[in-house]
Amino acid sequence: xxxxxxxxxxxxxxxxxxxxxxxxxxxxxxxxxxxxxxxxxxxxxxxxxxxxxxxxxxxxxxxxxxxxxxxxxxxxxxxxxxxxxxxxxxxxxxxxxxxxxxxxxxxxxxxxxxxxxxxxxxxxxxxxxxxxxxxxxxxxxxxxxxxxxxxxxxxxxxxxxxxxxxxxxxxxxxxxxxxxxxxxxxxxxxxxxxxxxxxxxxxxxxxxxxx
Numbered sequence: 221x222x223x224x225x226x227x228x229x230x231x232x233x234x235x236x237x238x239x240x241x242x243x244x245x246x247x248x249x250x251x252x253x254x255x256x257x258x259x260x261x262x263x264x265x266x267x268x269x270x271x272x273x274x275x276x277x278x279x280x281x282x283x284x285x286x287x288x289x290x291x292x293x294x295x296x297x298x299x300x301x302x303x304x305x306x307x308x309x310x311x312x313x314x315x316x317x318x319x320x321x322x323x324x325x326x327x328x329x330x331x332x333x334x335x336x337x338x339x340x341x342x343x344x345x346x347x348x349x350x351x352x353x354x355x356x357x358x359x360x361x362x363x364x365x366x367x368x369x370x371x372x373x374x375x376x377x378x379x380x381x382x383x384x385x386x387x388x389x390x391x392x393x394x395x396x397x398x399x400x401x402x403x404x405x406x407x408x409x410x411x412x413x414x415x416x417x418x419x420x421x422x423x424x425x426x427x428x429x430x431x
Contacts, residue, residue, distance in 0.1 A: 223340040224251040226269040228260035228286065229302070230279055238273065238332070245333060257281025264290045269297055270340045271321075273332075276303035276314070279382070282424050284317045291318030298339040302332075311346070313425045321345035373407040374428060376400060380416065381423030 225242055227250060229235050235253050242248045251267045254260035257278040264272050272290055276283035287299045300321035301314040311322045321339045323331060338345040369377065379389045386400045393400070404419075413419050422428075 221247065221340075223248050223271060223336065224267065224269040225249065225336060226252045226254070226260065226263055226267060226272040226297075228254040228257070228263075228273065228278060228283075229275040230255050230277070234275075241332060242336065245337075248333075248336065255279075257283065257286040260286050261289045261293065264294045264297055268294050271336050272297050272299050273302050273336070274299055274319075276301060276310070276424060277420075282381075282427075284313060284424055285427060287314065287317040287319050298342060300335055300339055300345065310421060310425065315346070369407055369410060370403075373403050373410075376403045377407050377419060377423050378428045380404065381420045381428060 223245075225248055227235055227238050227242075229238065232255070235255070239250050239253070243250060251269050252263040254263050258280045260272070260274060260278065261281070263269075272294075274283045274286050274290075278286060281289075283301060283303070287301065290297055290299055298321065299317075299319040300323060301311075301319045302323050302325060303310070303314075304325050314322050320342075321335050321344065323335050323345070335345040375393070376389055379392065384392070386397050386404070390397045390400045408414070408419060411419070411422055413422060
């Protein structure tokens, strides 16, 4: 059986490395590569790969939204989420979006081939240390209520998640950098977040990073 794989990552060097690693297996075929979320969805619908390797932090459409749409529009394609984030909440969000596999980038060279092969057999691939907690949370149906951000705060959080600096956000919205910083600080205070990385994770989980 030949396993057809789609790779979606915004950095060419990373895509080349992933391609080289997977292509070392004679039973793996790279059927497409995408550098943003919209292209990843289009390729998945067109190519119907067995496994789609999706980076969470894709531009235009983030990896969680891409996962949702691929699972809806190409239901036989299994999604392996590939990311720098390794907290259980992020893994849970990926599973809720329809992914059946999750892999941290630091483990790519050791576990990627095994992860793709496992998913190609339609078996889940989730870090064993977290799997029990994740399955319990996923099955609980628990709803989490996030604090309400103002429209301006949501807009700024979205732009931060898209990689924009305070200066770029101020220019795009026609406001001062100090005003951007004030809204950013207010949003982080409401959400009890203490770093840009945590703010980006929040935006991805809550689908604010969609362009």
